[in-house]
Amino acid sequence: MSELTGVDAAGTSDGQVPVGVAFRALLARDLYVLRHNMREFIPRTVLQPLLLVFVFTYVFPKIGQGIGGDGDAAFSTMLVAGVLGSVILFQGVQSVALPLVSEFGYTREIEDRVLAPLPVELVAVQKVVAGALQCLIAALIVFPIAYFVPATAVDISYNWPVLLTFTPLACVAAASLGLMFGTMFDPRTVPLLFGIIVVPLTFLGCIYFPWQSLEAIPWLQVAVLFNPLVYISEGFRAALTPVPHMSLWAVYPVMVGFTALFLWRGISGFRRRVLA
Amino acid sequence: MLGNQLRTGGEEGGRRVQDGRDPTIDPTRPGVHVSGTATDTVTDTVIETIELTKVYPGGVTAVDGLNLSVRRSEIFGLLGPNGAGKTTTAGMLTTRVVPTSGRAVVRGVDVWKHPARAKSLIGVVPQSNTLDRSLDVRDNLVFHGRFFGMSPRVARAEADQLLERFRLTERATAPVLALSGGMAQRLMVARAVMHRPAVLFLDEPTAGLDPQSRIAMWEILGELHTGGQTILLTTHYMEEADQLCDRVAIIDRGKMLALDTPEALKASTGIDTVVTVAADGDLSALAALLLDGIDGATHATVVEGNVQLEVRGAAGVLPAVVELADRHGHRVSDLSVNEPTLETVFIKLTGKDLRE
Numbered sequence: 001m002s003e004l005t006g007v008d009a010a011g012t013s014d015g016q017v018p019v020g021v022a023f024r025a026l027l028a029r030d031l032y033v034l035r036h037n038m039r040e041f042i043p044r045t046v047l048q049p050l051l052l053v054f055v056f057t058y059v060f061p062k063i064g065q066g067i068g069g070d071g072d073a074a075f076s077t078m079l080v081a082g083v084l085g086s087v088i089l090f091q092g093v094q095s096v097a098l099p100l101v102s103e104f105g106y107t108r109e110i111e112d113r114v115l116a117p118l119p120v121e122l123v124a125v126q127k128v129v130a131g132a133l134q135c136l137i138a139a140l141i142v143f144p145i146a147y148f149v150p151a152t153a154v155d156i157s158y159n160w161p162v163l164l165t166f167t168p169l170a171c172v173a174a175a176s177l178g179l180m181f182g183t184m185f186d187p188r189t190v191p192l193l194f195g196i197i198v199v200p201l202t203f204l205g206c207i208y209f210p211w212q213s214l215e216a217i218p219w220l221q222v223a224v225l226f227n228p229l230v231y232i233s234e235g236f237r238a239a240l241t242p243v244p245h246m247s248l249w250a251v252y253p254v255m256v257g258f259t260a261l262f263l264w265r266g267i268s269g270f271r272r273r274v275l276a
Numbered sequence: 277m278l279g280n281q282l283r284t285g286g287e288e289g290g291r292r293v294q295d296g297r298d299p300t301i302d303p304t305r306p307g308v309h310v311s312g313t314a315t316d317t318v319t320d321t322v323i324e325t326i327e328l329t330k331v332y333p334g335g336v337t338a339v340d341g342l343n344l345s346v347r348r349s350e351i352f353g354l355l356g357p358n359g360a361g362k363t364t365t366a367g368m369l370t371t372r373v374v375p376t377s378g379r380a381v382v383r384g385v386d387v388w389k390h391p392a393r394a395k396s397l398i399g400v401v402p403q404s405n406t407l408d409r410s411l412d413v414r415d416n417l418v419f420h421g422r423f424f425g426m427s428p429r430v431a432r433a434e435a436d437q438l439l440e441r442f443r444l445t446e447r448a449t450a451p452v453l454a455l456s457g458g459m460a461q462r463l464m465v466a467r468a469v470m471h472r473p474a475v476l477f478l479d480e481p482t483a484g485l486d487p488q489s490r491i492a493m494w495e496i497l498g499e500l501h502t503g504g505q506t507i508l509l510t511t512h513y514m515e516e517a518d519q520l521c522d523r524v525a526i527i528d529r530g531k532m533l534a535l536d537t538p539e540a541l542k543a544s545t546g547i548d549t550v551v552t553v554a555a556d557g558d559l560s561a562l563a564a565l566l567l568d569g570i571d572g573a574t575h576a577t578v579v580e581g582n583v584q585l586e587v588r589g590a591a592g593v594l595p596a597v598v599e600l601a602d603r604h605g606h607r608v609s610d611l612s613v614n615e616p617t618l619e620t621v622f623i624k625l626t627g628k629d630l631r632e
Contacts, residue, residue, distance in 0.1 A: 017396050017425040025422035032419075033410045111372070112406040112467075116423040117396040120371075276332075276364075276373045 022118040023126055030130035034137075045091065045138040049083045050145050056208075057150035076150035078243050081236035082207030083146045084139050085170070089205070089229050091138040092174025093181055093198055096131035100182030101190050104273050114274045124179060124270035128263065131175030136167065156240055162248065163239040169255050170232045176262035177228065183269025205229025210237060211246045228258045322348050322475050322506045323369060328378035330364050330530075338364040340530035341378065346475070346508055351501050353521035354510040355618060357628075361530040362510035363403065366479050369508070370400045383474045396424065399468030401478040405460050407452040413463060414439060414448040417470055424471035438466040442496070458489025465496060469505065476500065478509040482516060494520060514618035526622055533625045541621045547574055547586040550620055551593060554582050554610035555601055562606050569600045577623065582610075586620065 034041060057076040059065075103110040114123055147154050185193050204224050206214075211234050214221035224230050230246075231254050237245035245251075323346035330339040339361040346352040354362045367373030369380045371391040380387040387394040408416050414435050421431030439445045442462045447455060455463065461481065468476055481497070482490040497520055501507060511517050517524045518538045525535045534541055555562055563576035563583045572589040587593055594611060601608050622628075 016393050017423075019392065021425045022423050025419065025425075028422065029408075029411075029419045032415075037410075107409060108402075108404050108406050109408055110406075111402055111404075112408065112420075114372070115370070115395055115398075115400055117392055117425075119392050274372070276367060 017117040019118045019122065022116050023122055026113065026116060026118075026123065026126045027130055030126075031133070034130075034134060041134075041137075042141065044094070045087065045141055046145065048090070049087050049142045050149065052086075053079065053083060053146050053149045057152070061151045074155075074243070076152055077155045077241050078210060078237070079150075079208065080143075080146040080154055080156070081240055081243070081245075082205070082233045084143060084236045084240075085229055085233035086202050086205060086207050087138050087142045088135045088170050088174045088232060089177070089201065090198065091135045092131055092171070092176075092178040093193070094178070095134040096127055096175050096178025097182035097185070097193065098190070100127065100179070101185050101187055104183070105187040110274060120271055120274060121267050123274075124267045125263075127182075127270075128172065128175045128179050128266070131178050132168070132171040135171035135174050139167065139171070155242060157242050159239050162235070166235040166239050166251075166255075169252075169259065170235060173228060173232070173255055173259040173262065176259050176266055179266030180262045180269060183266060183273050201227055201229050206233040210234070210243055212244055228255070231255050231258070320347050321345050322383050323352075323508060324379075324381040325365070325369070326379040326381070328365065328368055328380055329376050330361075330368060330373060331376045337530050339368070342527075342530070342532055344525060344532070344535075346506065349501075349504045349506055350522040351497065351507040351509065351520050353517040353524040354508070354527055355512070355514060355517040355524050355622070356510075356527040357512055360512075360527045362512075362527060363479055364530075365527075366477050366508070366510055370398055370477050371395055396471075397474045399471065399473035399476045401461070401464045401468045401476070401481060403479045403483065405452075405464070407455075407460060407463060407467075409452060412449050412451055413444060413455065416452060416463060417467055420467045421470050426471075434470060438470060442466045456489075458485055458492060461485060461489065461493060462496065465493075465500075469500065474506060476505055476507045478507065480511060481509055482511075482513065490516075514622070518618050524618065526618070526625060528622075528626050534621065538618060541618060542616045545586070545616045545620055545624055547588050547616055547620070549587045549593065550614045550616055551585040551587060551597060552582050552610075552612045552614065553585065553597060553601065553608060555606040555608045557606040559583050562601060562604075565604055565606075566597060566600065570596055575624070577627075579623065584623075586616070586624075 053076075057079060100110070103113070114120055116123065147156065181193055181197070204220075205227055206224065206229070211221065211224070211230055214224065231251050234246040235248070235251045235255065237243050238248055238251065323344065325342050325344045328339055328342040328344075329337070331337050342361075342365060344352075344365075354365060356362050364373055368375045369382060369387060371387055371394055375388060382394050382397050385394045385397060408419070411419060414432075417435035417438055418428070418431045421434050422428060426434065436445075436448075439448050442465070444459060444463060444466070447459065452460065452463065465476075465478070465481070468478075478497070482493050485493060494516070497507060497509070501520075509516075509520070521538060523535065523537055524541060526533045526541070534544070536544070553562070553566070559578045559581070563578055563585070566583060566585050567573050567576040570585065570587065570593060572587045572593070573585055574588055575586040577584050585597070594613065597611065598608050
């Protein structure tokens with residue numbers, strides 16, 4: 001073997017790698033892995049919303065099954081926002097929480113990532129940024145499905161200022177939720193995450209109905225206010241459709257509040273899991 | 277051979293850092309390193325712990341007021357049984373375990389005041405395999421280099437060089453899960469030295485490796501040492517500490533019991549021979565008998581079904597042991613004579629075996 005010289009030639013005599021450089025390199029690693037896993041990422045992302053849209057807005061109208069009240073086109077339009085919301089939430093959990101659970105658990109890979117030369121908290125934030133980008137990519141892939149698959153035309157009216165500000169907010173919120181869940185569950189308990197948390201969030205996340213229509217069931221209209229997916233669905237309703245939606249004066253502040261809460265809980269959970 | 281290679285040191289103590297680098301670790305001058313001089317300066321001390329203490333929740337004191345100082349370019353060993361506090365100590369020096377009190381300093385940087393800076397200065401090979409399963413062998417190195425500020429092009433070039441040096445080039449595109457234990461460990465060492473850390477930490481670097489891979493790992497560490505790399509390793513293998521380390525701290529239950537070169541530690545036992553006797557009958561009685569009846573015997577213990585007798589001035593000891601044992605009805609089935617080892621030192625210090 002040739003001689004190994006492992007000392008002090010990297011020009012880092014003061015020992016400091018700029019934090020931004022390390023952060024971008026961690027992000028580059030996650031995006032590189034995503035690019036190499038596209039063949040898994042696309043079917044994983046597409047299948048559930050595709051089936052949802054296909055059955056509810058293509059099969060049902062074709063077989064004459066009544067759903068969605070006053071007309072099929074209204075239901076397809078209403079569903080677009082819900083589908084995007086559920087895809088983003090699902091992706092946030094799947095792309096951040098699941099890898100973290102295995103990295104904290106049996107692979108211990110996180111120990112290596114945590115040794116990168118930046119504060120531990122920023123390693124957690126980087127996970128959120130990478131997760132939010134995956135949420136955005138998933139939403140871009142799924143939007144045409146929700147638009148083109150329905151048997152009847154979908155009525156889209158873009159509110160660009162809302163779309164361009166709300167989409168990143170929704171993606172960061174979902175990825176922060178993923179960070180929080182990732183630090184709360186371990187490989188043994190992670191099936192519960194989907195079984196008892198993500199499924200109820202999805203069914204009661206105002207995907208299939210607008211929040212205002214819950215006026216008929218007042219207790220439920222209040223109870224679902226604790227579900228972040230409600231605000232994501234309603235925000236996209238405002239951004240993309242003429243369907244009545246919850247006031248944006250409520251949607252934005254609550255979403256910012258949820259994001260701050262998930263980030264805070266996620267980062268402190270991350271610290272607790274990686275530092276003994 | 278390895279031992280000779282490891283201890284080719286020049287007396288370079290006391291030289292100061294110039295423009296941020298230390299002349300004693302010039303990679304173009306292999307074999308130059310500081311060894312046990314009386315001229316320790318701030319610049320010679322790469323790792324320092326001051327009353328470093330870790331009490332885990334539940335009240336278990338893993339490390340208890342540890343004071344250590346590791347010099348530039350030495351291989352320093354923390355030797356002790358499982359649970360002695362070695363891994364916790366390494367964890368506190370590498371930003372992974374938060375100290376309860378005391379300080380840990382790496383090349384002048386307080387690890388817990390400036391963890392991000394400290395992380396730039398250290399390379400870590402943990403006990404478990406923490407390679408990135410989503411990347412192949414080469415990309416594990418490339419991305420590590422990028423985390424530490426290398427451009428993609430430089431990182432790729434460095435990775436290829438390291439793969440060559442660590443004999444992993446043929447496996448460059450293999451998934452890391454396809455590597456044998458020895459190869460995975462070599463890759464972890466390559467990754468840890470890629471950003472040229474001031475100190476390389478290895479936690480039980482050869483635990484779980486087959487004998488061949490262990491020797492290969494010792495060679496790699498020996499060559500890094502020759503290149504001037506400061507290394508702190510934890511081990512519970514006394515041969516590893518003895519063969520590799522310039523200085524060894526023996527620790528047990530979170531406290532340092534002794535610290536010196538392996539030779540000095542062994543000499544400190546005051547004995548020159550350890551006789552191991554396998555025999556039948558009551559071994560405790562045999563131990564007492566031999567301690568009483570053999571000239572120069574200083575200590576006798578029962579270890580793993582044998583009697584270990586420590587002797588000073590060992591001429592003619594073997595026939596005397598056999599004759600004495602036989603006379604008292606113990607049939608001797610095996611007899612061996614060894615120089616004292618670090619294990620002897622450990623037993624003398626703690627009254628127990630390293631493997632316990």
